[in-house]
Amino acid sequence: MNWIGIVAVIAAILLLVFVSACAYAGHFFINAFLVKDSTWYHDHGHQMMNPDNFDRPKNIYTETEDRQNEESHKFWDENAAGDLQLKLDGETLVAREFKGQPGDHRWVLCVHGYRSTGKRDMSYPAMKFARAGYNVVVPDLRAHGKSTGEVIGMGWLEKEDVKAWANKIVELDPAAKIILFGGSMGAASVMMASGDPLPKQVKMLIADCGYSSVYNECRYLLKSALHLPTGPILFFC
DSSP states (O other), X not given: OOHHHHHHHHHHHHHHHXXXXXXXXXXXXXXXXXXXXXXXXIIIIHHHHOGGXXXXXXXXXXXXXXXXXXXXXXXXXXXXXXXXXXXXXXXXXXXXXXXXXXXXXXXXXXXXXXXXXXXXXXXXXXXXXXXXXXXXXXXXXXXSTTXXXXXXXXXXXXXXXXXHHHHHHHHHOTTOEEEEEEETHHHHHHHHHTTSOOOTTEEEEEEEXXXXXXXXXXXXXXXXXXXXXXXXXXXXX
């Protein structure tokens, strides 16, 4: 074999190694990113992707947030009308309900973010809405909190949860006037749900900090948190 053939073989081997490494990295990343019980995420990934949650500086903003959480978590525990359940896609979905003013048909569905829970993200908005007289439903999305499920859908699967809970509210109160309120992945879930038929009782959508695409979210995390090349890895995701 001449030197051109040797170079070609070496190049082919290197390409195969590169492609295999990218495929493995893509498979690993998707499992870490989207599987609820990812050991790597719980041991390492959470801190790498959300360092501010582990090293919170003491300032007026964090102190205000801590006070709000303390007040709203107490409200969550002491003022709930009860928990609701529904079955969807083979999973059991759980939500907490808060009653507003008697006879008030205004409802808010408060939808939490990625790898969070209704209580963690939405107890404060739920408290504010309830004190303003609204009826409030705060679900744990599939694969989060008290709801069952193993795969996180980044809003695409969870939009079905949003639609199901909106229909549940209509079942409870046919005269309901519903606001869909979501933050982060919850905002993405609400926006994705808005592309499907919704009950006529849904009157308003509020999407706080939703993302433009799941691809861009993955790209950002790979680059900023893991410092890995995005293009080749995402090709295999």
